[in-house]
Amino acid sequence: MDAVVKKFAREDDVPHQPTKKEAEDAVRTLLRYIGEDPDREGLLDTPARVVKSYRELFSGYHDSAEEVLGRMFEEVAGYDDIVMVRDIPFFSHCEHHMVPIMGKAHVAYLPDGRVLGLSKIARAVDIFAKRLQTQEAMTAQIAKAIDDTLRPRGVAVLIEADHMCMAMRGVKKLGASTMTTTFTGAFKKDPREQARFMSMLRGYGPL
Numbered sequence: 001m002d003a004v005v006k007k008f009a010r011e012d013d014v015p016h017q018p019t020k021k022e023a024e025d026a027v028r029t030l031l032r033y034i035g036e037d038p039d040r041e042g043l044l045d046t047p048a049r050v051v052k053s054y055r056e057l058f059s060g061y062h063d064s065a066e067e068v069l070g071r072m073f074e075e076v077a078g079y080d081d082i083v084m085v086r087d088i089p090f091f092s093h094c095e096h097h098m099v100p101i102m103g104k105a106h107v108a109y110l111p112d113g114r115v116l117g118l119s120k121i122a123r124a125v126d127i128f129a130k131r132l133q134t135q136e137a138m139t140a141q142i143a144k145a146i147d148d149t150l151r152p153r154g155v156a157v158l159i160e161a162d163h164m165c166m167a168m169r170g171v172k173k174l175g176a177s178t179m180t181t182t183f184t185g186a187f188k189k190d191p192r193e194q195a196r197f198m199s200m201l202r203g204y205g206p207l
């Protein structure tokens, strides 16, 4: 709830949080809109199931990536080179159609005396994924959250994803994938660091 509330400057601007019953009624309306009968046996529990599944699919509004990333370790025996977590799978929903986006996030940073628990990077990806998103915003948000909390020498995030709104409907291009990147600090300033990130992503080998 905090994430929603924080966006509003004054308390009276906070939108009314719909009740579970109101949300279920909205699903019933959508069922009628598509030509279904929400009172037929198979659909009786569907509005409650949809609302319950939304709590899980959109749980990112109730979680803070900064909080998750706040836990760091300093005992790293002087390690100061790239830390990369590759192939983090995620499911999100596009903010234009509320249809799934599925993809992988690749996240790297150059430590400055502190490192993150590796799982925390994947947890932060999930928090942003479990909100309505554009791929560009999600890429930038992951990089910023790591930058703001860990204060490393640089962050690199590359996301590759398939948008179901482009596959199942509209332009119907199944298999088209979208790539987005955000580089900060040394990854932004130094093309060699960026090249090292890209080569680690592809596998190993000379630059």
Ligand SMILES: Nc1nc2c(ncn2[C@@H]2O[C@H](COP(=O)(O)OP(=O)(O)OP(=O)(O)O)[C@@H](O)[C@H]2O)c(=O)[nH]1
Pocket: 094, 095, 096, 133, 134, 135, 136, 163, 165, 166, 169, 170, 171
């Ligand atoms: N930049 C960006 N666009 C996205 C993302 N997810 C979906 N879209 C696009 O958002 C656009 C919305 O376009 P609109 O013309 O407003 O909506 P629409 O009529 O449903 O568009 P079509 O999908 O072309 O039928 C589409 O081009 C989608 O492909 C995303 O993560 N980033």
Ligand SMILES: [Zn+2]
Pocket: 094, 095, 096, 097, 098, 099, 163, 165, 166
């Ligand atoms: Zn979409």
